[in-house]
Every structure is written in structure tokens, then in C-alpha cells.
Amino acid sequence: MSIHPRLHAITERIRLRSAPLRARYLAAIAAVPRDPARRHLSCGNLAHGFAASDAEAKARLRSTAVPNLGIVTAYNDMLSAHQPFEGYPALIRATALAAGATAQVAGGVPAMCDGITQGQAGMELSLFSRDVIAQATAIALSHAMFDSSVYLGVCDKIVPGMLIGALSFGHLPAIFVPAGPMPSGISNQAKAKVRERYAAGQATRDELLQAEAESYHAPGTCTFYGTANSNQLLLEAMGLMLPGAAFVNPGTPLREALTRAATLRAIEISTLGHDYRPLGELVDERAIVNALVVLLATGGSTNHSIHWVAVARAAGISIDWTDIHELSAITPLLVRMYPNGDGDVNRFEDAGGIGLVLRELLDAGLLHADARTVFGASLREHARKLRVDAGGRLHWVDAPASSSDRDVLRGVQDAFEPHGGLRLVQGNLGRALVKIAALKPEQRRIRAPAVVLHDQHTLARRHAAGELPSDFVAVLRFQGPHANGMPELHSLTPLLGHLQNRGRHVALVTDGRLSGASGKTLSAIHLTPEAARGGLLAKVQDGDLITLDAETGVLALEVDAATLAARMPAPMPRSGCDVGRRLFGHTRAQVLDAEHGALSISLDPEDCSEAADALRAPPASAAGAHA
Known part of the structure; x- marks a missing residue:
């Protein structure tokens, strides 16, 4: 089907508005040589980069002729959504080695949980953690050892922060690998009722804690449709993960098969692969609009009206709330997940999941089908469902013709509402x-x-x-x-x-x-x-x-x-406990407003011609290159 005329007009407006900034961004990433960055390292630099590797990996890294994947991880074992990532690097390394490549953990990023800090002083660090994560991602990639990148992150500020940081290395291909949601526990409705009773003084703390523990009960992402799960659908809509990867539970054969397949795909799209796909070229105005349409069609998190403004800016694209509002006017609401309905993400996945949502929106002309992704020829190939055979091999099949649970997921023709969320x-x-x-x-x-x-x-x-x-x-x-x-x-x-x-x-x-x-x-x-x-x-x-x-x-x-x-304006109240707040005083002083992404870091691309010339120069001698 042809594209919806309003979708085309809004996207074109964004493209024209962004043209100077986007041109500078693309010029900056094009200035970085495509050949492996480690070829330009001195002998001392490179030796530092593979000193801890085993003999086989050392030989491959030394040759600079095989792809090396840089893994950026948000693993910690306190947060349920990120605990499953503990074993991912070993699995990725083993898969890469078996495929003739290598992989290294490039670095870690902080991963705080809003669910733990809600109502606490530590919550004042939450939004700013996104920009810290972006900076930490860039630091991880700064070692110039990598030909492609793999991102292990799920939750609220972590995925946007990783994506912003990855876009600062937009010449590198990138693929995101989620951990998946925990199995469903107590219903979100039952949990909400206990919360409301507690707020009204009608339930004890023990009752409330028991309800919360029955809801958040296992490794994996929380099952309600909050910011973390919205992250996953936006990445799916942008084609930055394997099709259908978002809501596969941790610890299952399909989850492991997806991680292996993502590793192989990261090799194929690397600077040394046969299908080079740099991230900065994939994330264009079409990808950003696709993400926003899926956010609106699924009633996703309001936080992304801030985060995706910042993500777009990192790719040289300028969007605002008027764009989001006008997209919402043409986007039907296809999903009701808690808090917008009774179902959780597991029920959504069983009903047809993101594959069905993408197909419905594509058929209605409400997504840019020609947007490039990390997989296949176009976004159309992401409108599918996953299967795994007895040998652990992945297969993609057509998304179901209709939803199996119309209380959670519907098609465009019988949408919950004609407008977005x-x-x-x-x-x-x-x-x-x-x-x-x-x-x-x-x-x-x-x-x-x-x-x-x-x-x-x-x-x-x-x-x-x-x-x-x-x-x-x-x-x-x-x-x-x-x-x-x-x-x-x-x-x-x-x-x-x-x-x-x-x-x-x-x-x-x-x-x-x-x-x-x-x-x-x-x-x-x-x-x-x-x-x-x-x-x-x-x-x-x-x-x-x-x-x-x-x-x-x-x-x-x-x-x-x-x-x-x-009237005189009321004075700003004094803050209470410090708990790290003073470390972010400079951030509060310079941060942009919410409609401009609440950014505290500069994302305007600079002229990289001198840096590019330096990269193309012969490496320094080993004697003069010690860190």
C-alpha cells in the first residue's frame, strides 16, 4: 500500500528541518575509514588491546583481517531485566569464534532502576543517567578495536543512552540484544488495587510487599508496558534488533538462539562483513518516524517523548512534540497493555506481538516500509514471528492473520481508538x-x-x-x-x-x-x-x-x-539528602528543556576532516605509542 499522505508530509517536514544537521552528521561518520580501526593502531596500542585474549583470539586480532565485535553491556545482578545478561558475553564470544571472528566486552554502562528509586532521592539521578550511559558507551567504543557493536540493555534510560552513544560512532554497525520479559506473575490489576488500598491506608506494608514480590518475581523485564518494554518495541520498529526478539522469555532455547543469531548478524554487517550497514545510516528520519508511530499505536511510555527527541538529535534529526502530536492524530491505537489495559507483554506476544503490529501498520501505509534495518531488505521482513527448531535454528514465519486476543491486540480496521496514545x-x-x-x-x-x-x-x-x-x-x-x-x-x-x-x-x-x-x-x-x-x-x-x-x-x-x-513566583524549595545529587550540579545548570530531549551533552556533529586524516596516517612506531 502507498504511504499515508500525512505520514509522508510530517516525515518530509522533519527531513527538511533537519537537512543541515543531518548532512553534517553523515559527513562526520563518512569521514571515518571503513577498514578495521585496529589497522591504524600502533603495535603498542594493539598489543594492549588483545593482551588478555586467548591464543586463538590473539592471532585473529593480530591479523586485523577478521571482524571483532565490541560488546557494551548493562549487566548487573540486582536488576531483574539485566541479570540474564551475565552469560551473554561468553555465548557471544563462543559464537563469534566458531564463525571465524572475535568478540570482546568493550565496556559496561550504569544501569539504575526507576522501580527501585521511585519516590526516593536517588530518582533525581535517573534521567541524567541516560546521558552518562551515552558517554560511557562512547568511552567503551573509543578503543578503536571494533568492527561492529553489540548492545546488551533493556530498561528505561539504558537503551536510549546506549543508542545515543552508539550513534556517536555511527560508522560502526550495531545490533541490540534484549534479555526478554520475566514470566507473568500476579496480575497488574491485582497489584494496582493493593497499591491503591495502601495509599488510602486500607492495606498493610506486608500486604503491599507481598503483592509487589508476586509481580516482580524472576529474572527478566517487568511485564507491564512501561518504558523498558516500550524501548524494545521502538528498537523493533527501527529494525535495530532481530525481528521478534523483544518479548522472548529469558533462559529459553529461543532466547539463546536469538543471541547466537544476533552475533552472526553483527559479523555479517560489520566493516569486514559482506553486508556493511553502519548504524548512522540506518537511523534516519524514516526510522525515527517509524519508532514514534509504533510508540503511539501501542500506547507506549511518555518518557520517549523526551528520549527519542534526544536519540533523533544524536543522528542529526530534529523532532518536536508537534510532530508527535500530528503523528498521533493519524495513528490508530492497536494495543492495550497494562496500564492501558488488562494484558501484559507476555499476553501481547501470545496474541500476535510486534510482528502483527508492524504488518498492520505497514499495510495501512503508516510506516516507512523502505526504511533500512539490520536484517533483510526492508522493515517488511521484521513483520514476522519467530520459531526455533529442535536443532536450535531460527525460522521466521508470517505474522498471524489476526490477533488471537482482541482485548490486548487488534488490527487497524477494528482498532481500540482511531488516534494514538x-x-x-x-x-x-x-x-x-x-x-x-x-x-x-x-x-x-x-x-x-x-x-x-x-x-x-x-x-x-x-x-x-x-x-x-x-x-x-x-x-x-x-x-x-x-x-x-x-x-x-x-x-x-x-x-x-x-x-x-x-x-x-x-x-x-x-x-x-x-x-x-x-x-x-x-x-x-x-x-x-x-x-x-x-x-x-x-x-x-x-x-x-x-x-x-x-x-x-x-x-x-x-x-x-x-x-x-x-504575583511573585514561588521560590524553588531546597533539596533534601545529597546521595550523589551534587555531582550533577553542572548537569542541572546546562540541561535543555524536556521538549528538546532534556539533553545535558552536546550532540551537534563537528567537522571531522582533520581527525579522519589522522586516522588514515600510518600508525606511530611501537616505541612511541605506549599508553
């Missing part, structure tokens, strides 16, 4: 985003007095004291990237959900973030400009009327201009 709202308070995928039509508009908060725990205290009006808009400010690192505000959602369930009309307006697992209460989030940078949010007072309408795109503070002009 995110909306832009704007007005005198600024610009913000609303996730509507989990909201009933009657929950998408409110006009109510403000209840102003400076931390997310105050709401519970005011509720316990009986100080909250029947209907209200909670205004939580000084939560933006400049103020305190833009923590997620998940601690608010159980109480707001509880009040909503009791028939009260409530909403949230904030310059902070909400968890990818949130969305059941009307919330205008990521508000820009933030209160700490002159945003009108700093002048809101208790009782001010606010209109928030996700259907018409209105976010308005109903206070006359003269009154607002006479």
Missing part, C-alpha cells in the same frame, strides 16, 4: 503532553481548582488531613530537569487513582515526569517551560482554576493577566 496540550502555562491511552473519554477533561505541591508526598499528607477539595488539579512544580533532574512522580498515581475510583474528578499538571507504567489519571506532564526556568507554573496558587482538556488540546490557568503580573 499521546496528545499535546498548550496554553498560557506552556506546552505539555497527556497520555490518553488509558483514559476513558469522560476522564479527558477537567476544570477544577489547583492544589499546589512542591513534593509528591505532600498530596498524601493533605489527603489524610482532609484538606483536599472534592475535585482538584494537583499542581506539582519544580520537578523539571533544571530544578532537580526531572524525577518520575509515580508515588502520586496510586492516591490519585484511588480518588478517581471513588468518583472524584482529579488531574495532575507538572513539569516532572510520570512512570511509563502510569496513565490512568488525566495528567499534563513534562510541562515546558518548567517552574525553575521562569515558567508560569511558579505563580500558580491554591484555588486557581485550571482547565485541562486533552481532546481540544487546552491547558489554561484561568487567572487574569494583571493578577499574574503582580
Whole structure:
């Protein structure tokens, strides 16, 4: 089918807007020689690079005639999603050696869990960890030993950070290898009910902990459709992992077969392979738009309205929230996974999974079918399902003709809604985003007095004291990237959900973030400009009327201009415990706003001609090249 005319127009607008930046980026990666970088290392440099390898790997690395894969890993054994990665490097090395290549762990990146830091002081480091991960990825790749790269990461800031770092080495091919979700435990609905009861003082801590432990119970990614699982679908939509790899459980024969196959594919697309596919060329405006369309069609995490702006910028592409809003208007909602529905990612996978979603969107002209990927001729080859035979060999078959579970997954013709899961709202308070995928039509508009908060725990205290009006808009400010690192505000959602369930009309307006697992209460989030940078949010007072309408795109503070002009903005509250916060003072000072990706690092490509000339020069003598 031909491409949807609005999809074409939006993509073309992005392409034209990005043309100068994208041209500089492509010129920068083209300036790096395609031949193995280690050919340009001195003898001392190269000897350092293979000193710890076994004899067979040393011989291959010494020859510079076979591909060497650089593995960047987010492994740690505290986080369930990343614990399965412990054995991946050994499996990748063995697979590479058997194929006549080599592989080395280039480096590790930090991997913090928002699920552990929610509501804690450490959450102020969460968003900034993405840029640290990007820098750590670049440091890992800086050793100039690699012809292709393999990324072991799953969760919230980790995949975007790795992808941003990988794009700074855009001349290198790259493939992402996930760990897969844990098996389903207690239902997300049952867990949410206990959380709401606890927030209302009707359940004990032991009851809550038992429910949480029954939900998060095994190695693998959490099974709700939050930021981590949204990461996986966006990578699938961009064709940066093997087709259908996202939601295969850890410790299964299919999961191992996928890791082996990804290793072989990384060799084939390497600088020494027969099918060279540099990452920086694959991630173009079509790939970015494809990722956003799948995000919207599946009701994915609001966090990616920040992260994928930054990812796009790393590839020399400029997108904004207007682009996302207009894409949402033409993208049908095909998926309802918790918190937008009852099912989890395992149920989604059983119903047909990403292969079916991609095929439906491709057939409707809502994806760029000609976008290049790491596998096959086009994105069409990713619209398939996986199988593994008794010998451990992978096979891809056509995605099912229709969903086997219409409560979780549907086709374009019987979509849950004709529009996607995110909306832009704007007005005198600024610009913000609303996730509507989990909201009933009657929950998408409110006009109510403000209840102003400076931390997310105050709401519970005011509720316990009986100080909250029947209907209200909670205004939580000084939560933006400049103020305190833009923590997620998940601690608010159980109480707001509880009040909503009791028939009260409530909403949230904030310059902070909400968890990818949130969305059941009307919330205008990521508000820009933030209160700490002159945003009108700093002048809101208790009782001010606010209109928030996700259907018409209105976010308005109903206070006359003269009154607002006479008001002094509220002072930013002092932070509490340090726990690493002061180490990021320079980051808070220079960070961009949420609509510009909350970036704290520079991603503008520079002229690399001098560096390229140096790379092409003969290597220095061994005597003068000691590290």
C-alpha cells in the first residue's frame, strides 16, 4: 500500500528541518575509514588491546583481517531485566569464534532502576543517567578495536543512552540484544488495587510487599508496558534488533538462539562483513518516524517523548512534540497493555506481538516500509514471528492473520481508538503532553481548582488531613530537569487513582515526569517551560482554576493577566539528602528543556576532516605509542 499522505508530509517536514544537521552528521561518520580501526593502531596500542585474549583470539586480532565485535553491556545482578545478561558475553564470544571472528566486552554502562528509586532521592539521578550511559558507551567504543557493536540493555534510560552513544560512532554497525520479559506473575490489576488500598491506608506494608514480590518475581523485564518494554518495541520498529526478539522469555532455547543469531548478524554487517550497514545510516528520519508511530499505536511510555527527541538529535534529526502530536492524530491505537489495559507483554506476544503490529501498520501505509534495518531488505521482513527448531535454528514465519486476543491486540480496521496514545496540550502555562491511552473519554477533561505541591508526598499528607477539595488539579512544580533532574512522580498515581475510583474528578499538571507504567489519571506532564526556568507554573496558587482538556488540546490557568503580573513566583524549595545529587550540579545548570530531549551533552556533529586524516596516517612506531 502507498504511504499515508500525512505520514509522508510530517516525515518530509522533519527531513527538511533537519537537512543541515543531518548532512553534517553523515559527513562526520563518512569521514571515518571503513577498514578495521585496529589497522591504524600502533603495535603498542594493539598489543594492549588483545593482551588478555586467548591464543586463538590473539592471532585473529593480530591479523586485523577478521571482524571483532565490541560488546557494551548493562549487566548487573540486582536488576531483574539485566541479570540474564551475565552469560551473554561468553555465548557471544563462543559464537563469534566458531564463525571465524572475535568478540570482546568493550565496556559496561550504569544501569539504575526507576522501580527501585521511585519516590526516593536517588530518582533525581535517573534521567541524567541516560546521558552518562551515552558517554560511557562512547568511552567503551573509543578503543578503536571494533568492527561492529553489540548492545546488551533493556530498561528505561539504558537503551536510549546506549543508542545515543552508539550513534556517536555511527560508522560502526550495531545490533541490540534484549534479555526478554520475566514470566507473568500476579496480575497488574491485582497489584494496582493493593497499591491503591495502601495509599488510602486500607492495606498493610506486608500486604503491599507481598503483592509487589508476586509481580516482580524472576529474572527478566517487568511485564507491564512501561518504558523498558516500550524501548524494545521502538528498537523493533527501527529494525535495530532481530525481528521478534523483544518479548522472548529469558533462559529459553529461543532466547539463546536469538543471541547466537544476533552475533552472526553483527559479523555479517560489520566493516569486514559482506553486508556493511553502519548504524548512522540506518537511523534516519524514516526510522525515527517509524519508532514514534509504533510508540503511539501501542500506547507506549511518555518518557520517549523526551528520549527519542534526544536519540533523533544524536543522528542529526530534529523532532518536536508537534510532530508527535500530528503523528498521533493519524495513528490508530492497536494495543492495550497494562496500564492501558488488562494484558501484559507476555499476553501481547501470545496474541500476535510486534510482528502483527508492524504488518498492520505497514499495510495501512503508516510506516516507512523502505526504511533500512539490520536484517533483510526492508522493515517488511521484521513483520514476522519467530520459531526455533529442535536443532536450535531460527525460522521466521508470517505474522498471524489476526490477533488471537482482541482485548490486548487488534488490527487497524477494528482498532481500540482511531488516534494514538499521546496528545499535546498548550496554553498560557506552556506546552505539555497527556497520555490518553488509558483514559476513558469522560476522564479527558477537567476544570477544577489547583492544589499546589512542591513534593509528591505532600498530596498524601493533605489527603489524610482532609484538606483536599472534592475535585482538584494537583499542581506539582519544580520537578523539571533544571530544578532537580526531572524525577518520575509515580508515588502520586496510586492516591490519585484511588480518588478517581471513588468518583472524584482529579488531574495532575507538572513539569516532572510520570512512570511509563502510569496513565490512568488525566495528567499534563513534562510541562515546558518548567517552574525553575521562569515558567508560569511558579505563580500558580491554591484555588486557581485550571482547565485541562486533552481532546481540544487546552491547558489554561484561568487567572487574569494583571493578577499574574503582580504575583511573585514561588521560590524553588531546597533539596533534601545529597546521595550523589551534587555531582550533577553542572548537569542541572546546562540541561535543555524536556521538549528538546532534556539533553545535558552536546550532540551537534563537528567537522571531522582533520581527525579522519589522522586516522588514515600510518600508525606511530611501537616505541612511541605506549599508553
